[in-house]
Amino acid sequence: MNLFEFNALDITKKSDFVWEWGHYLTSRKTQTHNLIIFAVNDFFAQVQVELATSITTQINGITKQDIPVEYLSALNPENPFVKIFLKDNIIPVRP
Numbered sequence: 001m002n003l004f005e006f007n008a009l010d011i012t013k014k015s016d017f018v019w020e021w022g023h024y025l026t027s028r029k030t031q032t033h034n035l036i037i038f039a040v041n042d043f044f045a046q047v048q049v050e051l052a053t054s055i056t057t058q059i060n061g062i063t064k065q066d067i068p069v070e071y072l073s074a075l076n077p078e079n080p081f082v083k084i085f086l087k088d089n090i091i092p093v094r095p
Contacts, residue, residue, distance in 0.1 A: 006061040014059040
């Protein structure tokens, strides 16, 4: 499945796909949500979970180039799934 096909799915199918095929990379919290990044095929999936209810409210596929900068410092370059994305030097992971 490519990014375009993934983003065309409804949230339930996106969730099923991420939980089956995604590989957890990192997460961060805002005041209201936990934002989790998974590696999926050749793109990332950002899963947004409401903290108060633990309900997944949004899942978006994003390109490697569009990963939010807030995640970069949290990526573990020793994670084999991160290494796959780093092989093309597309994601500038911070030390």
